[in-house]
Amino acid sequence: MAKKARAEHHEEHADESWLLPYSDLMTLLLALFIVLYAMSSANVSKFEAMAEAFDSVFHGGKSVMDHTSTTDASKKQDGTKTESQQKQSIQQMAQQAEARKKDSANESLAKLKQKEQEDLTKLQKQLDSYIAKNGLNSQLDTNLNQSQLLITISDKALFASGDAVVKPSSRTLAASIANILKNFPGYNIQVIGHTDNVPILNSQFKSNWDLSSSRANNFMQVLLKNPNLDPVRFTSIAAGEYHPVASNATEAGRAQNRRVEVSIIRNYQDGTNTISTTNPTSP
Numbered sequence: 001m002a003k004k005a006r007a008e009h010h011e012e013h014a015d016e017s018w019l020l021p022y023s024d025l026m027t028l029l030l031a032l033f034i035v036l037y038a039m040s041s042a043n044v045s046k047f048e049a050m051a052e053a054f055d056s057v058f059h060g061g062k063s064v065m066d067h068t069s070t071t072d073a074s075k076k077q078d079g080t081k082t083e084s085q086q087k088q089s090i091q092q093m094a095q096q097a098e099a100r101k102k103d104s105a106n107e108s109l110a111k112l113k114q115k116e117q118e119d120l121t122k123l124q125k126q127l128d129s130y131i132a133k134n135g136l137n138s139q140l141d142t143n144l145n146q147s148q149l150l151i152t153i154s155d156k157a158l159f160a161s162g163d164a165v166v167k168p169s170s171r172t173l174a175a176s177i178a179n180i181l182k183n184f185p186g187y188n189i190q191v192i193g194h195t196d197n198v199p200i201l202n203s204q205f206k207s208n209w210d211l212s213s214s215r216a217n218n219f220m221q222v223l224l225k226n227p228n229l230d231p232v233r234f235t236s237i238a239a240g241e242y243h244p245v246a247s248n249a250t251e252a253g254r255a256q257n258r259r260v261e262v263s264i265i266r267n268y269q270d271g272t273n274t275i276s277t278t279n280p281t282s283p
Contacts, residue, residue, distance in 0.1 A: 109268065112267075112268055113268045116266060116267060116268055119184055120144055120149045120184075120264065120266070121144065123149060123180065123181075123183075123184050123264065124142050124144050124149055126180050127140075127142050127151060127177070127180060128142055130176055130177075130180065134173075136157070136173070138154070139153065139154045139156065139157035140152065140153050140154070140157065140173075146266070146269055146270065147265070147266055147269050148263045148264055148265050148266055149263075149264040149266075150261055150262075150263050150264075151177065151261065151262040151263075151264075152259055152260075152261050153173075153219075153259060153260045153261070153262070154255070154256075154258070154259055155215070155255075155258035155259055155260065156255070156258075157170060157173065158170045158173075158174075158215070158219060158260060159215060162200060162202065162205075162211075163204075164204070164205075164211060164214035164215045164218050165218060166218050166219055166222050171222055174219060174222040174223055175222075175225070175226065177223065177262065178222075178223045178224075178225070178226035178229055179226060181223070181226075181229060181264075182226055182228035182229055184264070185228075185229075185230065185233075186267065187233065187264045187265060187266075187267065188233045188234075188235070188264075188265045188267075189233055189234050189235070189262060189263065189264055189265070190234075190235050190236075190237055190261075190262075190263040190265065191216045191217075191219055191220040191223070191234065191235070191236045191237070191260065191261070191262055191263075192216055192236075192237045192238075192239050192260065192261040192262075192263060193211070193212030193213060193214070193215040193216030193217075193219075193236070193237070193238055193239060193260055194212055194239045194240070194241070194243060194244075194257055194258065194259045194260070194261065195208040195211055195212050195240055195241050195257065195258055196208075196241060196244070196248050196253075196254035196255075196257045196258050197241040197244070197248040197254075197257075198248075198254065207240070208240045208241045209238050209240045210238075212238040212239055212240050212241075213236070213238035215260055216236040216237055216238060216260060217236040219260050220234055220236045223262075241257070244256075244257040245257060245259075
């Protein structure tokens with residue numbers, strides 16, 4: 001019984017007060033290691049921010065986690081970009097690269113357009129010179145616009161009335177035009193037949209559609225006798241009476257509407273290709 005009493009007396013006077021200074025020591029050691037870890041980085045601004053955070057903690061201020069904004073600010077101050085800033089920077093670089101690529105493409109396109117304009121202007125001058133030299137001003141005309149170089153040939157210069165066979169005397173004209181066109185091989189060419197609105201009905205043609213189609217096709221075939229022209233680039237089109245350039249109410253107007261057009265289509269244009277660039281006039 002005496003032994004038991006002494007044991008109980010020993011348990012009663014057990015002293016655990018040493019835990020308090022031990023826990024304080026561990027806390028200080030942890031703080032020391034954290035500070036040493038922070039000091040191992042060459043980033044002075046981060047060390048200053050860490051020191052400020054610990055000072056605030058030990059003096060009853062905000063916790064270390066509350067200093068995230070301070071750390072972010074120090075990153076901005078020392079030139080280190082945040083993830084958001086990095087993404088924004090990458091996006092800006094991509095946009096700048098795309099803008100440079102677009103500018104380069106626009107510059108190349110502008111050069112190609114300029115070269116095409118020079119080529120078509122040169123072609124028009126050669127045709128105009130041929131027309132003036134041979135006194136064909138009343139039968140042929142050229143017009144250069146934003147979509148094409150248009151050569152307009154009166155039907156009287158090519159065909160007999162109501163016929164679609166190219167006159168022998170007009171084959172020289174077709175050969176001369178083909179000889180000029182061969183120097184500009186990179187363009188698509190449309191040969192378009194037009195008539196007036198006077199109905200036609202004979203053993204050869206049932207309508208103005210048929211007449212305009214045969215005239216366009218026959219003149220194109222004469223052009224293509226030049227072996228230097230690529231048939232792949234040629235198309236014949238029948239327009240009939242539906243694209244007049246003058247009123248069909250007068251003989252002079254009807255004569256203007258009976259025509260064959262040779263359209264040299266631009267490769268670089270803002271608008272769409274049309275059969276004729278002239279505004280149709282109601283008959």
